[in-house]
Structure formats: structure tokens, C-alpha cells
Amino acid sequence: MLQMLFTGLICGALLGFVMQRGRFCLTGGFRDMYIAKDNRMFYALLIAIAVQSVGVYTLIQLGVIEFSAGTFPWIAVIVGSFIFGIGIVFAGGCATGTWYRAGEGLLGSWIALIGYMLMSAIMKSGPLLPVNNSIQSVQFSNNSIAETTGLPVWIFIAIFVTIVIVILINERRKPKVIIPTMKPKRTGLAHLLFEKRWHPFFTALLVGMIAILAWPLSEATGRMAGLGITTPSANILQFLVSGDQSILNWGVYLVIGIFLGSFIAAKASREFRFRMPDAKTGITSFIGGITMGFGASLAGGCSIGNGLVMTAMMTWQGWIALLFMILGTWTASYFVFVRPNMKKKLVTTNQTILNA
Template sequence: MLQMILTGLLCGALLGFVMQRGRFCLTGGFRDMYIAKDNRMFYALLIAIAVQSVGVYTLIQFGLFEFTAGSFPWVAVIVGSYIFGIGIVLAGGCATGTWYRAGEGLLGSWIALFGYMFMSAVMKSGVLAPVNQSLQTTQLPSNSLAESTGLSVWVFIILLVAIVLFIVIRELRKPKVMIPTMKQRKTGLAHLLFEKRWHPFFTALLVGLIAILAWPLSVATGRVAGLGITTPSANILQYLVTGDNTYINWGVFLVLGIFLGSFIAAKASGEFRFRMPDAKTGITSFVGGILMGFGASLAGGCSIGNGLVMTAMMTWQGWAGLFFMILGTWTASYFLFVRPRKVAKANANAIASTL
């Protein structure tokens, strides 16, 4: 039990610290792909996926543990991921982003987090569990890209690494855009850790390495999985309500560690402060959290579970989930940001034409 607590908290704290300092926000990244035509955060995600994939399959190759992709519940993954994508825009952050932003003192994220935990628990062991299980029964027999095609998994890993290297080299060769920075107040390691702006690609490298570390640490406690947010988040609420110790596992301490690591990073960098949302934002955050919990539970993973981990494991579930959560993000972004601007512009033009 002590090993579970220490390693789970350590891994989570590292992830929370890195994501907070590197502003590793997949919600903003997916949204920016559509609205601002800025793909840097998506490229950063691909880096983290590639790093994790190479590392984890190397560990598997050396026999440290085994991984079975299982079957592919394609209907649940498509529907759930799309709903999850809509939810993260309303909530103002994905599952992991909500945990680390809660650690910064953002009370809107606390509201979204409660909705997310509540609906995840309802979907996994509450009144909606039969609905969840029913939708997941429509499956394809193989979830593994390698098994489905008859190719070695390393073919897909090498292809991904080649694509990522091409993207990274191309992006780093672009002229640098000068971004105004605050006056340097810290020196040495303190400046690098708590003040200097982190490049998203560097942050992604660290996230990928932490994702690799999560596997052996989790496996050592009997949980054969890597980073995961949705089930552990539901487990916390299930444990608090029932007192059943079986809900306590390595993943629970992982997500608590994310909160802790983000809090430490935010306090040390002077970014921690309590921020109360207005009523409209609070309601929107809660609705977003509900949609996140519903979608991630149905899809079998969130932007980390499917978008980072199951993609790295070269599964249909991971890549299909990533595609449809991006599509859901774009849909919500259109109705919340793009369409209102178009309507406002059209109205302004109509008024101007009458003058």
C-alpha cells in the first residue's frame, strides 16, 4: 500500500508539475487547430505519443509486462469521444487539464471536476452503468493495429517516429516569433523551473517520459496500465460514498498527485490564486464536466487514456478516440466562438449599411 501511495503520488506530481509549467492544454490545442490554425500543441501531443510508444514497447520487448489490446468497442468510442470533445470546451479543460488547473486555484475547474467525477461514477457503477455496458457491446474483434494488419507493431511506431521527426525539424526551422516576457526575477534552476517559458515540444518530451514511467510503477502494484484519469477520478467519489477500499488503487494516487504537483508549480511560480467564476461560467463548467464524464466513460478513456496512452499502444480505440474528440472540440468551438463572431460581424455590417 505504501509503495502504491508513494509511486502514484510521485508520478502524478511530476505530471501535474510539468503540465502546469508547460501549459500542456490539449483543449486549447485542439481548439487552436480550428480557430487559429495553430497546430503546435497537437504536434506536441504526437511527440509525447511517439516517445511513450517507443519506451513502453521496449519495456514489453524486454518482458517487463504484457499488454493485450482486447476488442474495439467502436460505437462507444466514436460517440463517447465526440461528446467528450464537446465537454472539454465547455469545461475549459480536458480531464487532466481540469485536475491541474484546479491545483492552480481555478474554482471553475473545481466545479467541472466535480461534474466529471460524478458522471464518471454514475456511468461506471451507477444508474447509467447498464447504458454504458450496452453501448460497449458492439465491438470489432481486434483493437490492435498490428493484429488487424498482420504487421509488426514496430512498423507503426517507426512510421509515427518518422512523421514526428519531420514535423519537429520543420517547426524548429521556422523563424522564431519574439514573445514579450516578464522581467526575469529568478536565477539559475529556479528561473528554469518556475519562471522561464517552456517550449511545448520540450514539455511533450517530459510528458512522454513520465507516461513511460507510469507503466512499470503501476504494474508493480498489480494495475497493468499506464496513465489514466477517468476511472481513478470516479474511484475517488465511489470510495468516499461507499468506503469500499477496493476502489483505491495506483491510479487514484496518480490523479491526486497531479493536483499536488500543479499546486506546487503554481505556488512556486506565483501563478496560484483563487479565481471565482461568474454564474454562467460556473454552470457551463459543470455541464462540461458532466459531458466529459459521460463521454470518457463511454469511450473507455479521455484525452490522456485514449488520446495519449492508447494511441501510443497502437490501438484503433486510441486513434479513433483522438480523431473524434478533436471533431467534438471543433464542433463546440464553432457554436461557442466562430458562429457568434460571424453573427456579430453580419449584424455590424447590416447596421453600417443602413447609416
């Protein structure tokens, strides 16, 4: 119990700290690909996937950890991931992003978390469990891309790592945009940790390394998985309702650690403050959390469980989930951001013509 508590909290705190300081937000990253044509955060995700993939499969080959890709519930993954992508736009952050932003004092994220945990618990052990199980029962027997194709997994890892390296080389060749910064108020390590702007690619490298660390730490407690957010979030609510301590596994302490790590980073960098949303934003955040919990539970993972971990494990579930998460995010972004702006521009244009 003490080992599970200590290692889960430490791993989660590291992840929360790094994500808060590096502003590692996949919701914004997916959205910016469509609206701002800015792919940097998506490229950062690819870096984290590549680092984790190499590290975890090295551990598997050394016999340190075990992994089974299992089956591929394709309908649940496609539908759930698309719905999850819609939900994260309304919630203002993905599952992990919502946890770390809650640690910054953003009360809208707390509201989204309540909805997320509530619906995840309902889907995984409540009234909607039969629906969840029924949709997930439609499966392909093989989830591993390597086993499906009959090729060694290291071929796919090598190809993917090469693609990521090419992307990094091309990004490095682009002209740098100089962003004016204020004169540093701190020096040395304090400046680097709590004041200097972290590059998304450096942040991704650290996220990937933490994701590798999560596997042996989690498996040492009997939980045969890496980073995961949805089920542990549901477990927290289940524990609060039932008091059943058997629910408290390594993943639960991981997500609590994310909150604590983000809080420490936000306080130390003077970015922590309670921010109360208006009524409309609060309602939207709760609806987003509910939608996010439904989608992630159905898909068997969120942007971390599927988008970061299962992609690194070279599974169909991971990569197809990532694709439909992005499509869901783009769909919601069109109706939330793009279309309203188009209407405003049209109204302004018509007024200009009438006044001419």
C-alpha cells in the same frame, strides 16, 4: 499500500507539475487547430505519443511489463469520444487539464471536476452502467493495429516516429516569433523551473517520459495499465460515498498527485490564486464536466487514456478516439466561439451600412 501511495503520488505530481508549467492543454490545442490554425500543441501531443510508444514497447520487449490491446468497442469509442470533445470545450479543459487547473485555484475547474467525477461514477457503477455496458458490447474482436494487419508493431512505430521527426524539422525551419519577456526576477534553476516559459515540445518530451514511467510503477501494484484519469476520478467519488478502501488503487493516487503537483508548480511560480467564475461560467463548467464524464466513460478513456496512451500502444481505439475527440472539440468551438463572432461581425457591418 505504501508503495502504491508513494509511486502513484510521485508520478502524478511529476505530471501535474510539468503540465502546469508547460501549459499542456489539449483542449486549447484541439481548439486552436480549428480557430487559430495553430497546430503546435497537437504536434506536442504527437511527440509525447511517439516517446511513450518507443519506451513502452521497449519495456514490453524486455519483459518488464505486459500489455493486451483487448477488443475494440467501436460505437462506444466514436460516440463517446465525440461527446467528450464537446464536453471539454464547455468545461474549459480536458480531464487532466481540469485536474491541473484545479490545482492552480481555478474554481470553475473544481466545478467541472465535480460534474466529471459524478457522471463517471454513474456510468461506471451507477444507474447508467447497463447503458454503458450495452453500447460497449458492440465490439470488434481485435483492437491492435499490428495484429489486424499482420505487420510488426515496430513498423507502425517507426513510420509514426518518422512523421513526427519530419514535423519537428519543418517547425524548426519556420521563422521564430520573438515574444517580449520581462526581465527575470530569479536566477539559475529557480528561473528555469518557475519563471522561464516552457516550450510545448519540451513539455511533451517530459510528458512522454512520465507516461513511460507510469507503466512499470502501476503494474508493480497489480494495475495493468499506464496513465488513466476517468476511472480513478470516478473511484475517488465512490470511495468518498462508500468508504470502500479497495477502490483506492494506483490510479487514484495518480490523479491526486496531478492536483498536488500542479498546486506546487503554481505556488512556486506565483500563479496560484483562487478565481471564482460567474454564475453562467459555473453552470457551463458543470455541464461540461457532466458531458466529459459521460463521453470518457463510454469511450473507455479521455484525452490521456485514449488520446495519449492507447494511441501510443498503436490501437484502433486510441487513434479513432483521438480523431473524434478533435471533431467534437471543433464542433463545440464552432457554436461557442466562431458562430457568435460571425453574428457580431454581421451586426456591426449592418450598423455601419445603416449609419453610412
